[in-house]
Amino acid sequence: MSKYKLIILRHGEGAWNKENRFCSWVDQKLNSDGLEEARNCGRQLKALNFEFDLVFTSVLNRSIHTAWLILEELGQEWVPLESSWRLNERHYGALIGLNREKMALNHGEEQVKVWRRSYNVTPPPIDESHPYYHEIYNDRRYKVCDVALDQLPRSESLKEVLERLLPYWNERIAPEVLKGKTVLISAHGNSSRALLKHLEGISDEDIVNITLPTGVPILLELDENLHAVGPHQFLGDQEAIRAAIKKVEDQGKVKDSKK
Amino acid sequence: MSKYKLIILRHGEGSWNKENRFYSWVDQKLNSDGLEEAQNCGKQLKALNFEFDLVFTSVPNRFIHTAWLILEELGQEWMPVESSWHLNEHLYGASIGLNWETMALNHDEEQVRIWRRSYNVTLPPTGESHPYCHEISDSRYKVCGVTLDQLLRSEILKEVLERLLPYWNERIAPEVLKGKIVVISAHGNSSRALLKRLEGISNEDIINITLPTGVPILLELDENLHALGPHQFLGDQEAIRVAIKKVEDQGKVKQVKK
Numbered sequence: 001m002s003k004y005k006l007i008i009l010r011h012g013e014g015a016w017n018k019e020n021r022f023c024s025w026v027d028q029k030l031n032s033d034g035l036e037e038a039r040n041c042g043r044q045l046k047a048l049n050f051e052f053d054l055v056f057t058s059v060l061n062r063s064i065h066t067a068w069l070i071l072e073e074l075g076q077e078w079v080p081l082e083s084s085w086r087l088n089e090r091h092y093g094a095l096i097g098l099n100r101e102k103m104a105l106n107h108g109e110e111q112v113k114v115w116r117r118s119y120n121v122t123p124p125p126i127d128e129s130h131p132y133y134h135e136i137y138n139d140r141r142y143k144v145c146d147v148a149l150d151q152l153p154r155s156e157s158l159k160e161v162l163e164r165l166l167p168y169w170n171e172r173i174a175p176e177v178l179k180g181k182t183v184l185i186s187a188h189g190n191s192s193r194a195l196l197k198h199l200e201g202i203s204d205e206d207i208v209n210i211t212l213p214t215g216v217p218i219l220l221e222l223d224e225n226l227h228a229v230g231p232h233q234f235l236g237d238q239e240a241i242r243a244a245i246k247k248v249e250d251q252g253k254v255k256d257s258k259k
Numbered sequence: 260m261s262k263y264k265l266i267i268l269r270h271g272e273g274s275w276n277k278e279n280r281f282y283s284w285v286d287q288k289l290n291s292d293g294l295e296e297a298q299n300c301g302k303q304l305k306a307l308n309f310e311f312d313l314v315f316t317s318v319p320n321r322f323i324h325t326a327w328l329i330l331e332e333l334g335q336e337w338m339p340v341e342s343s344w345h346l347n348e349h350l351y352g353a354s355i356g357l358n359w360e361t362m363a364l365n366h367d368e369e370q371v372r373i374w375r376r377s378y379n380v381t382l383p384p385t386g387e388s389h390p391y392c393h394e395i396s397d398s399r400y401k402v403c404g405v406t407l408d409q410l411l412r413s414e415i416l417k418e419v420l421e422r423l424l425p426y427w428n429e430r431i432a433p434e435v436l437k438g439k440i441v442v443i444s445a446h447g448n449s450s451r452a453l454l455k456r457l458e459g460i461s462n463e464d465i466i467n468i469t470l471p472t473g474v475p476i477l478l479e480l481d482e483n484l485h486a487l488g489p490h491q492f493l494g495d496q497e498a499i500r501v502a503i504k505k506v507e508d509q510g511k512v513k514q515v516k517k
Contacts, residue, residue, distance in 0.1 A: 027334070059337035068327055068336075075286075077323040083337045140310060141337045 002221035002229045004177050006199075007050065008185045008192050011066040012037030012215035020100040024092040025136050030062050037215025038066040042073025044236050045217055052079050053181035056173055058087040058188060059141045066215075067186035085145050085152065086168035089188035093155025094124040096132055118158070119204040125154035158207065162194040169195065174226055189214075189248075196220065200228040213244030261479035261487050263435050265457075266309070266442045267450050268300060268325070269470045286319045296473025297325040301332025303494050304475055312439035313339055315431055317346035317449065325473075326444040345426035348446040373466070416465065420452040427453065432484055447472075447506070454478070458486040471502030 012034030016023040030038065055071065057063040064083060071077045095103070095115065104112045114121055126133055136142070142149055153160065177183055185195070189212055197207050199220060212218065217235045220228055234241045289297065314330070316322040323342060330336045435441055443453070447470050455465050457478060470476065475493040478486055492499045 061331075061334070061336040064336040065331075072320075072324075075320070077320040078318045078342045080342070081340065083339070141335075144312075 001223065003224045004180070004222040004226065006177060006183055006185070006220045006222060007045070007052075008187065008195060008218045008220060008232075009041060009066070009216065010189050010192050010212045010214050010218075011062045011186060012041075014062055016097075017214070021097055022092040022095050022100065024089050024096045025060070026096060026132050027061050027135075027139070030065055034062065034215070035065070035069065038069035039073055040236075041066070041215050041217055042070035045070060046074050048235065050074065050184075051182060052076060052184045054176050055079055055081040055184045055186060056087060057081065057083045057186045058089065058191065059083045059085050060088055060188070063087070063186045063188060067184065070184070070186070082172070084168055084172070085142065086165050087185065087187045087191050090158060090161045090190035090194075091126075091153040091156040092123055093126045094130060096126060096130065113208075117208040119207055120157045120159040122157040122160065123155050127154070158190060158194055158197075159204075161190055162198060165191060165194055166198065169198070177222065177226060192218070196228075196232055199226065200231060211245050211248050213241055213248055216241055216244060262482050263438070263480040263484065264440060265435060265478045265480060266304070266311070266440075267453060267476045267478065267490070268442070268444055268474065269447050269450050269472050269476075287321060289321050289324050293321065293325075293473070294328065297328035298332055300325075300473050300475055301329035304329065305333050307493065309333075309475075310440065311335065311338060311442050313434050314341070314442045314444060315346060316340060316342045316444040317348065317446065318342050318344050319347065322346075322444045322446065326442070329442070329444070341430070343426055343430070345423050346443065346445045346449050348448055416448060416452055416455075419448055420456060423449055423452055424456065427456070435480070435484060450476070454486075454490055457484065458489065469503050469506050471499055471506055474499055474502060 011030065013031050014023055014028035014034055015031050016026075016028050017034070018031065052071075052074070055067050057067045064081075067081060068077075071079055071081075100112060100116070103115075115123055126136075128134070137149060137152075142152055145152065153164070156164075173183060173185070185192070187195070192212055193207060193210055196202065196210070196212075196218075199222065202210065213234070219233045219235055221230060223229050311333075314326045316326045323340070326340055327336070330338055330340070431441060431443070443450070445453075450470055451465060451468055454460065454468065454470075454476075457480065460468065471492070477491045477493055479488065481487055
């Protein structure tokens with residue numbers, strides 16, 4: 001019997017989504033499609049009469065702007081919003097900024113799929129020679145975290161994403177849900193997947209096949225122990241959602257015309 | 260020697276500012292001028308290399324949007340923002356939605372100036388039949404325990420300070436004392452109330468203080484959080500003088516209508 005409802009969502013498109021590049025911890029802005037996706041998400045939630053008590057985001061601006069646009073659509077800008085690095089997108093290490101299609105050509109679709117979708121394969125770490133290293137680690141937002149700058153990840157598997165996310169879920173978010181607060185989590189593809197894996201009890205093997213479309217509110221109903229009472233549900237036009245999922249899945253594939 | 264710095268700013272224009280109508284707690288969106296003012300404010304703060312730690316706003320959306328636009332200009336959207344009704348504009352009672360110019364025609368400019376700026380002269384309260392009553396008795400105020408009776412009143416500046424002060428003492432001042440750089444995005448009267456307190460401005464002198472919209476106001480404080488000198492407006496001083504005059508002129512009857 002569902003006792004609590006949680007809304008999780010993956011922010012909309014940024015410029016690098018269209019270029020198929022791993023954005024990860026680089027602070028890309030939403031593009032115009034992404035902004036519109038966020039507003040649609042807000043309209044969807046408004047039509048369903050959602051009234052949020054609390055919003056959680058990562059410290060990356062695309063998740064925050066998504067939340068802001070949703071709150072604006074709902075007329076709920078005043079709802080408290082909290083940002084944490086622990087909800088950040090998965091850290092893709094040395095692969096940050098690289099194009100998925102090129103990687104698929106060089107390493108094969110399967111290797112790319114493993115890097116993107118496996119549970120415990122960690123990409124090579126980012127180092128100071130990487131073009132985005134200083135842009136990330138010189139930013140003040142990473143100097144005021146609950147861990148020291150040098151303890152923050154330099155690369156992550158999905159398993160490692162869950163390991164740094166779980167304390168935040170347990171200590172900050174879950175207690176609010178248990179108080180009966182309606183919570184919105186505006187996050188990223190992999191941080192959302194990691195959380196769903198935990199709450200739905202999805203296996204390490206099955207998580208590879210879970211794809212989350214951008215800008216679609218995901219409803220998870222939870223029991224009194226905060227376990228999912230059923231699979232997550234995408235809210236909105238189901239045909240459009242299927243097309244959106246396929247678009248994300250195709251990002252890892254080499255286009256037929258280039259073979 | 261200044262130990263702490265505080266930035267206060269009055270939100271940019273909404274459509275009612277252009278019509279000179281009393282916003283009070285009614286939730287008007289920023290108009291295009293207001294949006295631009297907020298962005299310019301952010302650019303100003305960015306050029307001065309201001310790094311904040313915390314932003315406090317009142318609850319109506321125009322203050323929150325002002326804060327968001329500033330954070331976006333600074334690339335610091337991740338900064339914590341806290342909204343509280345304690346920082347809201349003062350309740351204008353039955354005068355909500357009305358226009359200073361109409362009131363200046365019906366009373367006189369000096370009376371209007373006193374109503375706008377005085378410390379302890381009250382306007383008539385509103386009632387449930389007031390067109391904006393239901394709009395301001397919104398769920399966000401139920402969440403913070405503000406009753407309908409409290410919303411129907413009108414407040415004098417003295418009462419704005421009385422409900423703002425506990426919030427300053429309990430939430431904001433402790434953060435400033437930890438060395439955090441705080442921005443308060445509020446509106447004309449709650450900003451004036453706070454400056455009155457921190458600078459020790461008298462009940463008589465506060466009438467003459469006008470704050471322009473969208474201009475960052477810097478206050479430097481000593482170790483007891485008392486102002487070390489008068490507040491300073493950051494930015495082009497000539498443009499600021501024009502902006503102050505614009506706000507002051509809202510209470511006057513336009514010459515062309517005489």
